[in-house]
Amino acid sequence: MHELAVTESILSIAKKHATNANASKVTDVNIVIGKFSSIVDDSVQFYWDIISQDTICENSTLHFERIPARISCLDCSTEYKVDAEMMPCPNCQSVRVKIISGEEFWLDSIEIER
Amino acid sequence: MSQQKVQIVEKIMDANDQIAAQNQHNLDSHHIFAINIMASPGAGKTSVILKTIQMLKDQMRIAVIEGDTAAVTIDADKVSALGAPAVQINTGGQCHLDATMMDRALSSLDLNQIDLLIIENVGNLICPASFKIGTHANIVIASIPEGDDKPYKYPNIYRGIDTLILNKTDLLPYIDFRKDYFQQGIELLNPGLEIFELSCKTEDGFPAWIEWLKAKVTTQKNL
Numbered sequence: 001m002h003e004l005a006v007t008e009s010i011l012s013i014a015k016k017h018a019t020n021a022n023a024s025k026v027t028d029v030n031i032v033i034g035k036f037s038s039i040v041d042d043s044v045q046f047y048w049d050i051i052s053q054d055t056i057c058e059n060s061t062l063h064f065e066r067i068p069a070r071i072s073c074l075d076c077s078t079e080y081k082v083d084a085e086m087m088p089c090p091n092c093q094s095v096r097v098k099i100i101s102g103e104e105f106w107l108d109s110i111e112i113e114r
Numbered sequence: 115m116s117q118q119k120v121q122i123v124e125k126i127m128d129a130n131d132q133i134a135a136q137n138q139h140n141l142d143s144h145h146i147f148a149i150n151i152m153a154s155p156g157a158g159k160t161s162v163i164l165k166t167i168q169m170l171k172d173q174m175r176i177a178v179i180e181g182d183t184a185a186v187t188i189d190a191d192k193v194s195a196l197g198a199p200a201v202q203i204n205t206g207g208q209c210h211l212d213a214t215m216m217d218r219a220l221s222s223l224d225l226n227q228i229d230l231l232i233i234e235n236v237g238n239l240i241c242p243a244s245f246k247i248g249t250h251a252n253i254v255i256a257s258i259p260e261g262d263d264k265p266y267k268y269p270n271i272y273r274g275i276d277t278l279i280l281n282k283t284d285l286l287p288y289i290d291f292r293k294d295y296f297q298q299g300i301e302l303l304n305p306g307l308e309i310f311e312l313s314c315k316t317e318d319g320f321p322a323w324i325e326w327l328k329a330k331v332t333t334q335k336n337l
Contacts, residue, residue, distance in 0.1 A: 027117070105125065
């Protein structure tokens with residue numbers, strides 16, 4: 001449900017930059033999401049189609065680039081990827097681990113028409 | 115007509131995070147220590163808050179911001195009955211508090227009369243994790259009857275917190291709650307996280323929690 005608030009934030013950033021760039025229309029919006037960001041792409045797209053109506057972003061398409069989660073073990077320095085949820089270090093089974101990537105959530109770029 | 119790509123690279127939560135930072139600055143300038151209490155419905159947020167007020171109200175000035183999805187003032191009324199100022203935020207169905215709602219709530223409190231500000235977030239383990247509101251400590255209350263698997267099922271909220279309360283420890287004899295399994299999940303998500311085990315029924319564990327709060331409030335006073 002927090003996707004609505006998140007989508008409103010995406011719209012406000014996209015509109016601001018589109019206006020600054022003298023765009024007449026936004027066609028595409030590129031978003032980067034880390035694996036651990038609890039955002040559901042489909043929900044964001046659903047809200048986007050509704051709240052972008054009658055704005056410069058109407059009918060634009062959202063693209064999501066997913067960043068995989070990378071973890072570093074604080075005990076043996078092994079770096080490993082996780083596809084689902086957090087897991088202990090595959091090398092030494094330690095649970096003392098640090099997230100290197102996977103928490104990203106930003107608006108990377110927009111594609112516009114002038 | 116020309117097609118063009120505009121590079122942005124702006125954090126999507128930036129607008130909220132900036133207001134959260136302003137909120138924290140506002141709290142700091144009044145030397146208020148503020149905590150954001152998050153938990154699932156029924157974990158005991160209100161009970162822990164009420165017990166905490168009872169134990170601390172003669173030693174410091176406490177106020178509470180109550181986040182609710184509906185216009186029911188049940189929690190705010192209980193807090194007011196203990197003599198602590200309470201502000202109710204009705205989120206209008208939204209599943210979390212955000213920095214703007216917090217800002218509005220702060221403006222309706224007399225910040226010169228508060229040492230400890232407790233924010234009771236909406237009962238939910240997912241959405242509040244994404245929205246900073248500007249408090250000094252983000253705290254989750256987990257409780258024994260919810261089960262030992264919650265860190266594994268709701269990792270995001272456990273990953274971002276500063277302190278954890280494990281509530282209803284008086285129910286341990288009656289419920290199959292594997293503390294080791296629970297703690298391993300916590301350790302994986304948030305190594306070294308400080309945990310207070312509490313029972314609002316027996317008051318077990320409260321002295322350590324109260325001392326922790328008193329130390330934080332004193333530090334904030336001397337800033």
